[in-house]
Amino acid sequence: MADKVKIILVASHGGHWIQLQRLLPAFENASLHFVTTNPEITVDAGARLSIVQDANLNEKLALLKLAFQVFRVVLKSRPDVVFSTGAAPGFFALMFGKLFGAKTIWLDSIANAQQLSVSGQKVKPFADLWLTQWEELSGPEGPEYKGAVV
Amino acid sequence: MIFATVGTQLPFERLIRGLDSWAEQNPGVSIFAQTGEAGYQPSNIDFSVSLSPVEFESRFEEADVVVAHAGMGTILQCLDIYKPLIIMPRIASQGEHRNDHQLATAEKFKRFDNIQVVENDEELWKALDNPPSPDSDLSSNSDNLEQLINEIRTFVQQG
Numbered sequence: 001m002a003d004k005v006k007i008i009l010v011a012s013h014g015g016h017w018i019q020l021q022r023l024l025p026a027f028e029n030a031s032l033h034f035v036t037t038n039p040e041i042t043v044d045a046g047a048r049l050s051i052v053q054d055a056n057l058n059e060k061l062a063l064l065k066l067a068f069q070v071f072r073v074v075l076k077s078r079p080d081v082v083f084s085t086g087a088a089p090g091f092f093a094l095m096f097g098k099l100f101g102a103k104t105i106w107l108d109s110i111a112n113a114q115q116l117s118v119s120g121q122k123v124k125p126f127a128d129l130w131l132t133q134w135e136e137l138s139g140p141e142g143p144e145y146k147g148a149v150v
Numbered sequence: 151m152i153f154a155t156v157g158t159q160l161p162f163e164r165l166i167r168g169l170d171s172w173a174e175q176n177p178g179v180s181i182f183a184q185t186g187e188a189g190y191q192p193s194n195i196d197f198s199v200s201l202s203p204v205e206f207e208s209r210f211e212e213a214d215v216v217v218a219h220a221g222m223g224t225i226l227q228c229l230d231i232y233k234p235l236i237i238m239p240r241i242a243s244q245g246e247h248r249n250d251h252q253l254a255t256a257e258k259f260k261r262f263d264n265i266q267v268v269e270n271d272e273e274l275w276k277a278l279d280n281p282p283s284p285d286s287d288l289s290s291n292s293d294n295l296e297q298l299i300n301e302i303r304t305f306v307q308q309g
Contacts, residue, residue: 005306014158015222022226022295026302040203081306105302111222114254129305133298134258147298150229150262 005030008077008102010070010084010093012054013038015111019085022149023107033077035070035089048077055088057118067092074100085109091119091126098126105129110149112137152278153213154183157221158200161189162246165238168271169217170194172278182209215281217274220252220267225259232284235265236277 007030011020017036032047037054052069055062070092074082082097083105084090094104106127108120113134120143124130130143138145154169156162166185170192173181183197184206191197201209210216210227218224220239228235239256240246256267264284268274 007306015226018223018226023299023302026299027306028303030306038203083302083306103306105305107298107302109222110226111251111255113258114251129302146301147296148294149298150226150259150294 003031005081006033006077006079007031007081007083008033008035008074008079008093008097010035010082010090012036012087012089016085016087016090016109017041019107019109019149023083023085027083030081033073033079035073035093037089052089057088063088071096074102081105083107086117087119091123094123094126098128103128105131106143107131108133108137108143110134116143151213152179152181152215152217153209154181154195154217155201155206155209155221155224156184156186156189156219157223158186160240160247161186162219162238162240163190164244164246164271165217165219165274166190166192166197168238168274169278171271172275176278184209215278217278219246220256220259222255225255225265228264229259229262232264234282234284236268236274236281237265238268238274 007027009020011017034043034049039051043049050073053062053066055066070089074096079102081103082093084093085107086109094106097104104127106123108116110133132138132143132145133148135145166183167190173194181195183195184201185197185199187199215234216228217236220237237256239252242250259265260267264282266277266282268277
């Protein structure tokens with residue numbers, strides 16, 4: 001039997017993380033590696049967990065550190081798939097994942113009901129599947145709407 | 151018990167002040183608020199500037215009604231277990247957030263009957279007097295989640 005699919009799941013602290021938890025049934029039978037910004041998070045036995053720096057786009061130094069941390073995670077883990085609900089850590093994970101040949105999925109947070117998040121807009125070139133959770137934000141050039149966490 | 155939370159990023163004086171006034175008129179109701187750094191300090195309710203995830207969980211579970219800004223974490227958590235939630239969206243013109251995305255979020259979620267959106271003190275007080283009481287289940291929207299899970303699963307497994 002082939003090895004399990006290796007998936008990196010990336011979600012920042014708070015709403016991003018909660019949305020990711022709701023989607024875990026989509027990743028059954030895979031080997032999971034969670035990446036988040038909250039050091040108090042725990043995951044099921046058998047799954048891996050990496051904690052990275054939290055950063056937004058106005059914090060250049062923190063962003064740089066975050067990019068480096070995520071790069072190391074992706075480099076070591078060599079995932080088959082990278083999935084993220086956001087935000088900045090997920091952007092970098094998809095970018096580096098793509099670089100290493102992983103299949104990449106971006107699900108923009110349901111909090112972004114009027115326009116895509118900044119990370120969500122910038123991640124487009126690196127996302128094989130580029131999703132919004134609001135039908136009215138989807139379009140022929142993407143992002144696509146394929147359901148929502150509520 | 152009523153649990154109020156304004157999230158980790160910014161204080162939200164309008165919400166905490168409104169709740170504080172209501173508490174003054176309703177001394178028998180137990181209320182706890184997480185107010186945020188440098189926030190308004192209420193005089194009629196117990197509060198803490200921030201809460202650890204563990205403390206947050208226990209306050210949240212204990213609460214009969216949650217009062218919050220229109221933050222996604224709290225909204226999703228309340229939807230998960232269908233807990234009554236009163237949300238007051240932050241408004242940029244009042245300096246409560248960088249933009250008005252919370253208005254849009256509140257607008258989208260007010261269709262759930264465990265959620266009531268309020269925009270000022272009077273609406274907040276009315277909602278506190280008569281909190282939302284959910285009587286239906288979440289089946290109407292579990293379709294969206296199931297569809298999304300299936301789409302992602304299929305994409306992960308193909309090729």
